[in-house]
Amino acid sequence: MASRRLWPALAAPGVAWLLLLFLVPFYAIAAVAFGGTDPLFNAPLPEWNPLHWQFGTMSEVISRATTGDLRPVFVRTFFYVAAAMALCYLIGYPVAYYVARLAGRRRGLLLALILAPWWINYLMRMLAWVNLLQDDGYVNDALLRLHLIPNPVHWLSGNQYSVVLGLAYGYVPFFIVPLYVTLDRIDGRLLEASRDLGHGMVRTFLHVTLPLSRQGLLTAVVITALPMFGDYYTNNMLSGSPTTTMVGNEIEFYLLGSSQKEVGAALVLVLSGLMLALMAYYLVSTHRASRQVS
Amino acid sequence: MTFHPRERGSARPGLGRRDFLRASLLTTISAGSLGSLLAACGGDGSSNRPRASAVQLSRPDNPVKLPIYQDIPAIASGLEPEKGTLRVLNYSEYNGPDVLKAFGKKYGVNVQVTTFVTMDEGGQKLRTPGAKFDVFYPTTDVVGKLAVGRLLQPLNKSYLPNVSNVWDQFLDPFYDKGAQYTVPHTLYTTGVLYRADRVKSVPANGYDLLWDEAFKGKIYVLDDDREALGMAMLRKGITDINTEDPAVVDAARRDLEELIGGVNIKIGSTQYSTVPEGTATIHQAWSGDAVNAQYYLPEGTGPEVLGWWYPTDRRGAIGNDMLAVPTAAEHPVLAHHFINYMLDPDNSVPDFEYTGYQPPLKALNPDSMLADEYVTENLVGAVITPEDFDKGLQLLQLTPKGEALWDDAWAKFRSGA
Numbered sequence: 196m197a198s199r200r201l202w203p204a205l206a207a208p209g210v211a212w213l214l215l216l217f218l219v220p221f222y223a224i225a226a227v228a229f230g231g232t233d234p235l236f237n238a239p240l241p242e243w244n245p246l247h248w249q250f251g252t253m254s255e256v257i258s259r260a261t262t263g264d265l266r267p268v269f270v271r272t273f274f275y276v277a278a279a280m281a282l283c284y285l286i287g288y289p290v291a292y293y294v295a296r297l298a299g300r301r302r303g304l305l306l307a308l309i310l311a312p313w314w315i316n317y318l319m320r321m322l323a324w325v326n327l328l329q330d331d332g333y334v335n336d337a338l339l340r341l342h343l344i345p346n347p348v349h350w351l352s353g354n355q356y357s358v359v360l361g362l363a364y365g366y367v368p369f370f371i372v373p374l375y376v377t378l379d380r381i382d383g384r385l386l387e388a389s390r391d392l393g394h395g396m397v398r399t400f401l402h403v404t405l406p407l408s409r410q411g412l413l414t415a416v417v418i419t420a421l422p423m424f425g426d427y428y429t430n431n432m433l434s435g436s437p438t439t440t441m442v443g444n445e446i447e448f449y450l451l452g453s454s455q456k457e458v459g460a461a462l463v464l465v466l467s468g469l470m471l472a473l474m475a476y477y478l479v480s481t482h483r484a485s486r487q488v489s
Numbered sequence: 490m491t492f493h494p495r496e497r498g499s500a501r502p503g504l505g506r507r508d509f510l511r512a513s514l515l516t517t518i519s520a521g522s523l524g525s526l527l528a529a530c531g532g533d534g535s536s537n538r539p540r541a542s543a544v545q546l547s548r549p550d551n552p553v554k555l556p557i558y559q560d561i562p563a564i565a566s567g568l569e570p571e572k573g574t575l576r577v578l579n580y581s582e583y584n585g586p587d588v589l590k591a592f593g594k595k596y597g598v599n600v601q602v603t604t605f606v607t608m609d610e611g612g613q614k615l616r617t618p619g620a621k622f623d624v625f626y627p628t629t630d631v632v633g634k635l636a637v638g639r640l641l642q643p644l645n646k647s648y649l650p651n652v653s654n655v656w657d658q659f660l661d662p663f664y665d666k667g668a669q670y671t672v673p674h675t676l677y678t679t680g681v682l683y684r685a686d687r688v689k690s691v692p693a694n695g696y697d698l699l700w701d702e703a704f705k706g707k708i709y710v711l712d713d714d715r716e717a718l719g720m721a722m723l724r725k726g727i728t729d730i731n732t733e734d735p736a737v738v739d740a741a742r743r744d745l746e747e748l749i750g751g752v753n754i755k756i757g758s759t760q761y762s763t764v765p766e767g768t769a770t771i772h773q774a775w776s777g778d779a780v781n782a783q784y785y786l787p788e789g790t791g792p793e794v795l796g797w798w799y800p801t802d803r804r805g806a807i808g809n810d811m812l813a814v815p816t817a818a819e820h821p822v823l824a825h826h827f828i829n830y831m832l833d834p835d836n837s838v839p840d841f842e843y844t845g846y847q848p849p850l851k852a853l854n855p856d857s858m859l860a861d862e863y864v865t866e867n868l869v870g871a872v873i874t875p876e877d878f879d880k881g882l883q884l885l886q887l888t889p890k891g892e893a894l895w896d897d898a899w900a901k902f903r904s905g906a
Contacts, residue, residue: 235543235544235634235637236612236616236634238613238616264904265900267904267905267906268904268905329768349753352706352707352753352755353706353753434755435709435756435757436753436755436905437754437903438749438905439905440904440905444903448900449896449900451607451609452713454893454896455892455893455896
């Protein structure tokens, strides 16, 4: 009898965490997006009662995002995140695979090294990139000396490749770790069975390892894609040009640089809606995957 | 929203510190003015914003006498300054630490500085219920809101004999007729900071430097909607930089958009270092940046590589900020003494040496500042004179609808469409 109450009670800290640090702030954002503005200080007046919510700003923001000036920003953000995800995949999968299956005794050391950049503040790491990528920085120096480029590349002048690289660099360890955990758990005997039944290395990977790591891959994608969608700082540091503005930059402007906080809040909700769709897909797929396994 | 030179975009704080205490605001507004405020709240039809401002918008040709409330009197004359801790609410690094320390020593008190990054954030901190700051540094575009919102107390001039040291205009400025609530702190103009070693000739209309394709990829506008769009207007000879005419704002946005394809424009806020370091060749900047830039030059590079352009007819953007005493001050007499202290050239000049932003004092002029080596010959245009203040154009408070117009134009420019 006691245990029937005990086990759900163990979830209480997690539930409290979700309520306090996710649902309440999220509701506050909605209250600002659907609330009014005080006429004196132009500050938002959050409306806590959903019956009194005004949807004028939200419909304006949605129309700007779908057909207006914010549309290219949303499209660009989507492509940047997709490209950065692809890079994370290309870099992260082999690394996770190597650490999980081939690193042997050095795996602890390798994992520590992958996470080592986290010991340095994100800002400092991005400033280091700014130094490396400057017109007369080491990256251009090296490329010029190797005769790979005739003239210095303007990496920091609104170069979209720099932004994508920055995003991938910033989040790739988040991609590797969950993937590593999944790959590590794959039963080695399944791989041996595949080999015994005549599959080569490549086909074993494609037909056994890859399907079995799907769940970890999805986790990795969700964990890295969500913060990438909201990222604005990487862009500020590595570009600063209107040609690479992401949704996060517009949110930053509306919330911190303008008097229209309600527009910033509405943008947060629109972006959250898009990411919610991504999460829903993730939950449905993992559910399906776990049913297949059982 | 008008920005202030101390607001450095890259250092803006995260959202965590934003609070939602604004709901308590209406309780701070007098019952008498509540009706008119709520009337101004009428929706715009499309967005959730009020159309009109609850505060009379001050303009040089429409000066405003701020209201005095019976229940918020100025302090009596002849009181002894309080002991304890003077609480100052200011931008970060906007007072020389030695100057503050010296004041504390002279009066036997502690000086505690709480900082903010944007004026918006400063206003929020001031409005937080229970906040008890003694000194605040408002800008011209918010002072009306603060006075009407009952957040400031009138000054008692008998404590401020040093007011005689400031330029005469500030004894009766248009944003606070009779200087009832404020004394000036610093001034700044907005112009173009450039690398004189790379830019061989400056066109008569110096704003055109930003459109010069020869420096593609090395040109920046300030990360500030009012300054950037206002600059595009000034370039075309439009002097009403507080316009709420959508056609004018739109035209300015389109002019800025030319910069995207033309010079691969960047948006920046660290001009005081990027120009001397050479990352930027041309950067829209504040006069204080021109003064500060010489300290960011790489070793072996002299200040002659820097150049500053401001309209030769001195009809460019100008701004100033102020010192004021909040209503909730616990040490109002000490606060008056502090303000008087800061108006003494013996203290405000060392303060200027630290911040790079010039106080409007009679003791400072282009000749004296050149002689004392605060600026070099090539940057002397960054020194502001009383005539500049008369001729210059201020970016002032707009109606909520006007602010939305400028904000959205800037967001559209930033979208890079």
